Amino acid sequence: MIWNEKMECADRSTIEAVQLERLKETVERIYYHVPSYRKKMQEINLTPADIKKLSDLTKLPFTIKQDLRDGYPFGMFSAPRREIVRIHASSGTTGNPTVVGYTRKDLTTWAELVARGMAMTGMDQNDTIQIAYGYGLFTGGLGLHYGGECLGASVIPMSSGNTKKQIKIMTDFGATVLACTPSYALHIAETIEEKKIPGEDIKLKIGIFGAEPWTEAMRNQIEEKLHIKAYDIYGLSEIMGPGVGCECTAQNGMHIHEDHFIPEIINPKTLEPVAPGEEGELVITTITKEGIPLIRYRTRDLTKLHYGKCECGRTLVRMERCKGRSDDMLIIRGVNVFPSQIESVLLEMSETEPHYLLIVERIGTLDSLKLMVEVQQQFFSDEVKNLQNLRKKIAANLKSTLGIAVNVELVEPKTIERTSGKAKRVIDKRKL
Amino acid sequence: MIIKQLSVFLENKTGRLNEVTDCLGAADINLTALSIADTSEFGILRMIVSDPDKALKILKNAGFAVSLTEVVCLQSPNTPGSLAKALDILSGEGVFIEYLYAFSNGNNAANVVLKPGNIQKCITILQKNKMKLLKEDDLYQL
Incomplete structure (x- = not known):
């Protein structure tokens, strides 16, 4: 089923006409309602009237994550507070999270776009979807939730964790669709295997997985173990949340909803557009958002765009699975982690040196984060319990800043390599 | 001590x-x-x-x-029950022991290195009970 055939299968000139009209409205909106955008445009002598054709988009300045942080919490909002009906946030690098607000119309759009994506995977109102993304400030849980309801499916709002209960509900309620991070899907699959749950008790047909990098090999593994079709879903809270793009049954790239977003690919070093079909950093402009429209937002995700018509019949552009990042952000169990967050936690504590080494591994199917950190000479103790307490304190501080558990290992002073250049702080052993 | x-x-x-x-x-x-x-x-x-x-x-x-x-070193006779006696005294007085280890230097005595929670109290109690504590110089030259 194609949810919105008119938009999803429109020819290029129709899409571009819609985009231009909506882009103009958006530029007008941010120019008059968001002081920081107006200032940026005035600095380069640009007014909304200068946006006459779609290619004028490249005249507009980029937006980066730091811009949202500088305006913390609501500085980038372009709708009055009385129109904001939902607020989400994602973890910040050094203290402040990035905050996004949605008007009622934004939430309706979000739900429709997620429903479109679900329809792309073959889901319909006869399906029961178990949502094992986290519910809360993170957009994953609620984003999929309202999309599922919009589609008319039966939604089970499980949230993440408690695998045993996930499997019980999955079998008892006959869930046909699972939505979670790909690594958690694998974990669920392995637990099902271990518990020797008979195949006929699992009714799953479709998996909608995202929020972390995964590979084709992982997809094959999940599909084989769970006997499902696994689809990739793309999104980021700054732009909307999950559902900015979603794979169709062709499993050949994620369709981006171009009537709501204009994607570009740039070279992250030169910031110039790359040649069509080349890999680079994905930049997205939102053209229907009211709460917090963003112009040329640098996602930092590296990918390629394909404009050819898809075998599913949709004409919406397809983005390839993300290849990596153009910054140092790590995605651990679906949570964004910046090495600078770890540094700030260590700097705030007097007992540790800001010399550390972060080791990311995939143990079994789950990512694990190990932090090696130097103990300062004067805080060294002859008693095991004091050192264990120090470890626990560092781990607790990291957990409260990062939102995920970190395995802390204390090491001797001056044992972590010092380099004169950019220090090697992260060793990512995951084979992605 | x-x-x-x-x-x-x-x-x-x-x-x-x-x-x-x-x-x-x-x-x-x-x-x-x-x-x-x-x-x-x-x-x-x-x-x-x-x-x-x-x-x-x-x-x-x-x-x-x-x-x-800072630790203390108790010298006790190398006979069954002598460490138990010392530990009974300490626990009876509420002295907590973080860790201990022992060694014998061949004579008819065993040496026990103790890290008590309260070192002064530990020394006073052991001395009051006529237990032998080694001095720095005795021990470092063993």
């Missing part, structure tokens, strides 16, 4: 202990007693040596996380 113990933080990696003993051997420092507290992530080496201040300096310069810790 307070004894200086050398405590060294050791990462769990092969050869790290040798490096400590090599440093001390080269500086002509003798080890009287030693014990290691091991955890799954790291170890703490505790030693009684012939010249703790010099050893501290040497190990610090060699880049170890090292400190001096």
Whole structure:
């Protein structure tokens, strides 16, 4: 089923006409309602009237994550507070999270776009979807939730964790669709295997997985173990949340909803557009958002765009699975982690040196984060319990800043390599 | 009656202990007693040596996380029940023991290094009960 055939299968000139009209409205909106955008445009002598054709988009300045942080919490909002009906946030690098607000119309759009994506995977109102993304400030849980309801499916709002209960509900309620991070899907699959749950008790047909990098090999593994079709879903809270793009049954790239977003690919070093079909950093402009429209937002995700018509019949552009990042952000169990967050936690504590080494591994199917950190000479103790307490304190501080558990290992002073250049702080052993 | 113990933080990696003993051997420092507290992530080496201040300096310069810790050394007869007697006295008076290790130097006596929660109280109680505590000089030369 194609949810919105008119938009999803429109020819290029129709899409571009819609985009231009909506882009103009958006530029007008941010120019008059968001002081920081107006200032940026005035600095380069640009007014909304200068946006006459779609290619004028490249005249507009980029937006980066730091811009949202500088305006913390609501500085980038372009709708009055009385129109904001939902607020989400994602973890910040050094203290402040990035905050996004949605008007009622934004939430309706979000739900429709997620429903479109679900329809792309073959889901319909006869399906029961178990949502094992986290519910809360993170957009994953609620984003999929309202999309599922919009589609008319039966939604089970499980949230993440408690695998045993996930499997019980999955079998008892006959869930046909699972939505979670790909690594958690694998974990669920392995637990099902271990518990020797008979195949006929699992009714799953479709998996909608995202929020972390995964590979084709992982997809094959999940599909084989769970006997499902696994689809990739793309999104980021700054732009909307999950559902900015979603794979169709062709499993050949994620369709981006171009009537709501204009994607570009740039070279992250030169910031110039790359040649069509080349890999680079994905930049997205939102053209229907009211709460917090963003112009040329640098996602930092590296990918390629394909404009050819898809075998599913949709004409919406397809983005390839993300290849990596153009910054140092790590995605651990679906949570964004910046090495600078770890540094700030260590700097705030007097007992540790800001010399550390972060080791990311995939143990079994789950990512694990190990932090090696130097103990300062004067805080060294002859008693095991004091050192264990120090470890626990560092781990607790990291957990409260990062939102995920970190395995802390204390090491001797001056044992972590010092380099004169950019220090090697992260060793990512995951084979992605 | 307070004894200086050398405590060294050791990462769990092969050869790290040798490096400590090599440093001390080269500086002509003798080890009287030693014990290691091991955890799954790291170890703490505790030693009684012939010249703790010099050893501290040497190990610090060699880049170890090292400190001096105050402990007491009880000398008890090398006979069944004598350690139990001393520990009964201490626990009866509410003295908590963080850790202890023992060694015998061949004579008819056993030496027990104790790290009590309250070192002054521990010394007073043991002396009041006529227990023999070794002095720094006695111990470092054993």
